[in-house]
Amino acid sequence: MMPVAPTMVAEICVDTAFENGKWRHPIRLVRVRDDMTPGDMPAFAVEDYTRIKHVMTNYDA
Numbered sequence: 001m002m003p004v005a006p007t008m009v010a011e012i013c014v015d016t017a018f019e020n021g022k023w024r025h026p027i028r029l030v031r032v033r034d035d036m037t038p039g040d041m042p043a044f045a046v047e048d049y050t051r052i053k054h055v056m057t058n059y060d061a
């Protein structure tokens with residue numbers, strides 16, 4: 001796996017609905033944020049990734 005450096009910021013709309021081991025709704029692009037740089041955004045926390053991974057791997061269908 002090759003890391004990819006961020007080059008732009010996009011505003012997205014997401015839903016947390018989770019059903020049958022899958023996200024129920026797709027992510028939707030709202031707009032590209034030309035007024036922001038990737039450095040303006042907080043990094044994803046390890047705790048956020050761990051929480052999402054826990055939900056994905058411990059889902060009882």
